[in-house]
Amino acid sequence: MDTGTAYGLRLGAPLNDLAQVGPGTPYGEVLRSYWQPVAKVEDATTRPLRLRVLGEDLILFRTRKGKAGLLHPRCVHRGASLYYGGVEDDGIRCCYHGWVFDTEGQCLEQPCEPDLGLHRDRVRQPWYPVQEQYGLIWAYLGDPAKKPLLPRYDTLEDLAPDEHLIVNDAGVGGGGPALLDFNWLQHWENVMDPFHVPILHARFSGFQFTPEMALLPEVTYEYTDRGVRSIQLRDLGDGRTLRRVTEVMFPNIRVVPSPKLSSGQTNMLGWVVPVDDVNFKIFTLARDTDPEFLDKLRSTHEGRPWRELDEADHQRMPGDYEAQKSQGDISLHSEDHLTTTDQGVAMVRRMMAKQIKLVAQGGTPPGVAFDEADRLVHIEGGNYFEGDALTEELAAAVDD
Numbered sequence: 001m002d003t004g005t006a007y008g009l010r011l012g013a014p015l016n017d018l019a020q021v022g023p024g025t026p027y028g029e030v031l032r033s034y035w036q037p038v039a040k041v042e043d044a045t046t047r048p049l050r051l052r053v054l055g056e057d058l059i060l061f062r063t064r065k066g067k068a069g070l071l072h073p074r075c076v077h078r079g080a081s082l083y084y085g086g087v088e089d090d091g092i093r094c095c096y097h098g099w100v101f102d103t104e105g106q107c108l109e110q111p112c113e114p115d116l117g118l119h120r121d122r123v124r125q126p127w128y129p130v131q132e133q134y135g136l137i138w139a140y141l142g143d144p145a146k147k148p149l150l151p152r153y154d155t156l157e158d159l160a161p162d163e164h165l166i167v168n169d170a171g172v173g174g175g176g177p178a179l180l181d182f183n184w185l186q187h188w189e190n191v192m193d194p195f196h197v198p199i200l201h202a203r204f205s206g207f208q209f210t211p212e213m214a215l216l217p218e219v220t221y222e223y224t225d226r227g228v229r230s231i232q233l234r235d236l237g238d239g240r241t242l243r244r245v246t247e248v249m250f251p252n253i254r255v256v257p258s259p260k261l262s263s264g265q266t267n268m269l270g271w272v273v274p275v276d277d278v279n280f281k282i283f284t285l286a287r288d289t290d291p292e293f294l295d296k297l298r299s300t301h302e303g304r305p306w307r308e309l310d311e312a313d314h315q316r317m318p319g320d321y322e323a324q325k326s327q328g329d330i331s332l333h334s335e336d337h338l339t340t341t342d343q344g345v346a347m348v349r350r351m352m353a354k355q356i357k358l359v360a361q362g363g364t365p366p367g368v369a370f371d372e373a374d375r376l377v378h379i380e381g382g383n384y385f386e387g388d389a390l391t392e393e394l395a396a397a398v399d400d
């Protein structure tokens with residue numbers, strides 16, 4: 001008799017507690033404990049822009065005096081969308097009956113009411129706080145009583161005169177379209193999956209990065225106080241070892257140093273920001289003397305960018321997008337068979353479950369800072385080239 005056929009197959013279920021992002025969902029609440037990048041600074045203009053972040057629809061605009069605002073779209077009067085609003089000096093005027101709201105949702109004017117609205121202070125358009133930093137607009141969608149400081153990152157500080165701060169919201173790290181149309185976690189946990197690199201990015205798609213990255217690494221994973229890191233050792237065969245450190249930092253940061261192996265501390269950081277449960281964006285910040293640095297990093301397939309490939313090309317040279325999107329709009333995690341090389345992924349999922357519990361109990365998750373002294377984050381990820389490991393071990397032994 002045949003065994004293991006697909007007859008009667010049960011499809012399984014996603015790890016919804018980890019994957020879902022909407023208001024009130026377990027990990028949605030963890031994500032809402034942190035500031036999230038939601039747009040580039042130049043996207044906030046006097047023309048209202050629709051944004052969808054963590055499953056919430058919002059309107060981003062910039063007053064004529066230059067202040068960015070992020071409001072719930074449905075006007076508190078009778079529900080017309082502020083997408084059609086007109087931006088003025090201090091706020092946005094609803095197109096229907098002209099109520100004006102400032103960037104904190106306060107109603108400044110109700111033009112059809114006596115005295116422009118004697119009771120206008122009794123209504124408030126729901127709003128979220130925003131800040132501008134590193135060329136991005138950051139929003140805090142969480143409990144106002146727990147609003148932390150907006151962190152800074154040492155790898156993005158103190159630029160040399162010839163260096164540029166590069167801002168990208170088009171999914172550099174993912175390959176594929178700018179708006180990625182599947183669950184964000186498939187992408188984020190992939191950061192702790194270094195073993196897909198020599199297979200997917202070398203054997204399948206030709207050397208997508210550098211020949212060194214095609215070497216099967218020796219990997220150890222560690223919990224850090226803000227996430228999980230992988231330490232990947234590759235023997236380069238010339239007496240040197242490449243020590244590549246990648247990290248996930250809570251709640252959705254990717255620390256993936258250049259796969260083209262620039263040496264030292266990584267010069268870029270990425271945020272995997274869920275639009276909703278089945279779409280996400282990647283915001284990447286980098287520093288480099290070449291303002292095109294991130295564009296040049298984009299993976300190509302036989303020299304062609306992803307968008308120029310046809311269906312047969314996608315099958316013959318699949319990349320991150322094809323692998324991760326094909327796991328499903330939301331992967332059915334219950335059917336995964338995790339093995340020893342999936343240890344990093346398992347650790348990320350375990351730490352996520354822990355943060356869910358912590359946040360539900362009112363605790364402070366890792367990397368959330370309320371003190372100015374804790375605001376600057378030190379980034380450890382990078383590519384480090386080291387001399388022959390044996391030589392260094394001998395040297396250490398002599399020192400002892």
Ligand code: FES
Nearest residue numbers: 075077078094097
């Ligand atoms: S619906 Fe917005 S002012 Fe009436």
Ligand SMILES: [Fe+2]
Nearest residue numbers: 196197201320
């Ligand atoms: Fe990849």
